[in-house]
Amino acid sequence: MSGSTGTVCGVALALYRKYRPATFSEVVGQEHVTDPLRTALAAGRVNHAYLFSGPRGCGKTSSARILARSLNCAKGPTPDPCGECNSCIGLAPNGTGSVDVVELDAASHGGVEDARDLRDKAFYAPAESKYRVFIIDEAHMVTTQGFNALLKIVEEPPEHLIFIFATTEPDKVLPTIRSRTHHYPFRLIPPGVMRTLLERNCAAEGVAVEPAVFPLVIRAGGGSARDTQSVMDQLLSGAGPDGVKYERAITLLGVTDSALINDVVDGLSAGDGAAVFGTIDRLVDAGHDPRRFASDLLDRLRDLVLLCAVPDAADRNLVSAPEDELATMAAQAERIGPATLTRYAEIVHQGLVDMRGATAPRLLLELLVSRMLLPSVSQSEAALLQRLEQLERRPPAAIAAASGDSAAPAGGPVFTRRSQQATEPAPADPPRQPEPQRPAPQSATVRPAPQPVAVIPAPAPTPTPVAAPVQAQPTAPVATAAPSAPVAAPAPAPIAEAGAMDATAVRRIWSELLAAVRSSSRSTEAMLTNAVVSEVDGNVVTITHTSAPLARRLAEPRNTEAIAAALSAVLGGTWQVRCTHGTPGATPQAAAPAKASRPAPVRPSQAQNARQPEPQQRPAPRPPVDDVPPPPEPPEPDDPLPPEPDDEEAMLAEAARPADPDSTPEAKDPESVMLKLLADELGARPLKKA
Known part of the structure; x- marks a missing residue:
């Protein structure tokens, strides 16, 4: 070998062999391993077995040779070998080796016979050094039988024997062997x-x-x-x-030219499909692999995302690129933005997964960039859906207040109907006889559909009454169109004192109100079973209950305060609650039990249904109230509840009747209901009847 030329018999020595480290101080990027080893060697605390693990090419085998050289140095054990003794010269990176240091490649010598041969040699004393060192490379390739053959000698080796295992997969090393070693994990170099x-x-x-x-x-x-x-x-x-x-x-x-990547990124940021697909065509014509281009593009997107998140990423060595390239990348990151860059990176990553084993990688690359050129609509759709859901959950009063109607002064009711019916008992329509469907009268007021304002129902045609009560005329006249002129849609009436509610609007959010009451008082929520909102006057809400005892209980201050707090939680503002006894359709002044000769009142929703009947429905015939009680109506907030029973115990049973038809008989018993309410108030378990 020639030290100046770095050749052996005319063959150039590879860089990783020529510049292999000879001491622990020359090992780069593994200070977390070399520093503890140097400290242990300086203190003379040498273990009988070591395990070096980590990715390939990160210095495991070189460190094992340096450790053997430090142990067998004439001045050793020492962290800095002298480099002059025979052991240091023989164990140098390009040395001839030492007879006392055996290096075994377990990838080809990992069987049980090789392990037994190594075990037999372990008992011989070193020839000229202090220790016999066995370096077993690729230790994870040793079979289970081979490890079992070495187990005894590794557990209790002679004083002159040291094992060094090097592997890329430490989990495959037999646990009994791994537990008897000092494990040092190596890492990739930054x-x-x-x-x-x-x-x-x-x-x-x-x-x-x-x-x-x-x-x-x-x-x-x-x-x-x-x-x-x-x-x-x-x-x-x-x-x-x-x-x-x-x-x-x-x-x-085979790396993609940065100019091609810049062209693609600039085309994507400008939405220029011609530039993007033209760059891909030039890429393929130049012989570049589409898969490699996609991988390089993903690396560029990663660098751009880091530049958006960390402006000084280059100074922190998070992004490695030339100065002029860094300026270009910083401009691209600022122009595109982190959200779009992240979406691009996700699309490219998924495209790389699809390209594995693909027969037409160029086609997949073109489809990949076409998805990147499309605008991202998922976020806007999600935001729109959330907005619609919020609007659906809001009460009508809040929607009317948010509409910004300048003609609506604050604090007024949402609905335009403000007549004498709110303060005086309104006579009800008599029971109707079966009659054929007829179109809605032209005198009915027509309102635009999008407006949340309720219209004033016009008086429906009155059929032949059984008991002829006097029909009260509404105090507020309704403007109607001429019979011969087409029906015109007048401008919507201004909303007076926007932000308030009426009885119908409160009934719509009755379930939410019950849930709010339940959070503060379960007994109050139970007593509201057959209660109904009969009137809303300003901020005073009147609740009518068919049972007189429960109506008196609900009128207690603690129950009314709980209901008012629930109204404030659901609707906002400050509310006052009154609880009266009577039929749901009666006003507070007429809270006495309804007589059989008096027909049930008709609310605006029923009048409107009568004015605009459905083509497929006919009004059900109602018998005279003097002969048969009115049939039960569907469970809607606006429909009247059954008449009040005369017996108080029956009233309690009716008030406590659960909505579930499969409820137990015990729940229908009035005494059990009262015991349950008392237990809820006291915070104890329900009491049982004797």
Whole structure:
């Protein structure tokens, strides 16, 4: 070997062999391993077995040889071998070796016979050194039988014997062997440290290398010192008089030219499909692999994302690129933005997965960039859906207040109907006789569909009454169109005191109100079973219950305060609650039990349904109230509840009747209901009847 030329018999020595470290101080990027080993050697605390693990080419075998050299040095054990004794000369990186240091490749000698042969040699004393060192490379390739053959000698070796296992997969080493060793994990070398190593070796070789070449070589090496130096050795071998040029490097390494990547990124940022697909065409014509281009594009997107998140990523060695390239990348990152860059990176990553084993990689690459050119609509769709859901959950009063109607003063009701019906009992329509469907009268007021304002129902045609009560006329006249003129859609009436509610609007959010009451008082929520909102006057809400005892209980301050707090939680603002006894359709002044001769009142929703009947429905015939009680209505908030029973115990049973038809008989018993309410108030378990 010639030290000046680095050749052996005319063959050039590889860089990773020529510049292999000879001491622990020369090992780069593994200070977390070399420093503890140097400290242990200096203190003389030498273990009988070591396990070096880590990725390939990161210095495991070289460190094992350095450890053997430090142990067998004439001045050893020492962290710094002298390099002059026979052991140091023989165990040098390019030395001839030592008879007392045995290096075994377990990839080809991992059987049980090789392990037995090694075990037999272990008992011989060293020939000229202090220790016999067995270096077993690729230790994970040793079979289970081979490890079992070595187990006894590794557990209790002679004083002169030391084992050093090196492996890339420590989990495959027999646990009984691994537990008897000192384990030192090696890591990949960071890019900054690797660049310093390459620059030092290239300077020692006397070859000029352009700065833009080093990031390409480091990326190709993947953090492995041996692989990175092999790539640089290839470039140095083909270097001309001017040294290693960037153009020659990208040609030999198959790396995509940064100009092509810049063209694609700029085309994507501008939405220029012609530029993007034209660049792909030039890429394929130049013979580049579409898969490699996609991988390089993903690396560029990663660098751009880091530049967005960390502006000084280049100073922290998070991004490695030439100065002029860094300026271009910073401009691209600022122009595109982190969200779009992240979406691009996800699309490219998925495209790389699809390209594995693909027969038409160019086609997949073109489809990949076409997806990147499309705008991202997923976020906007999600935002729109969330907005719609929020609007659906909001009460009508909040929607009316958010509409920004300038004609609506704050604090007024949402609905335009403000008549004498709110303060006086309104006579109800008599029961209707079966009659054929007829179109809605032209005198009905027509309102635009998008407006959340309720219209004033016009008086429906009154059929022949059984008991002829006097039909009260509404105090507020309704403007109607002429019979011969087409029906015109007048402008919506202004909303007076926007932000308030009426009884119908409160009934719509009755389930939410019950849930809010349940959070503060379960007994109050139970007593609201058959209650209904009968009137809303300003901020005073009147609740009517069919049971007189429960109505009195609900009128207690603690129950009304709980209901008012629930109203404030659901609707906002400050509310007052009154609880009365009577039928749901009656006003507070007429809270006495309804007589059989008095028909049930008709609410605006029923009047509107009568004015605009569905084509497929006919009004059900109602018998006279003097003969048969009215049939039960569907479970809607606006429909009247059954008449009040005369017996108080029956009223309690009716009020406590659960909505579930499969409820137990015990739940229908009024005494059990009262016991349950009492237990809820006291915070104890329900009491049982004797």
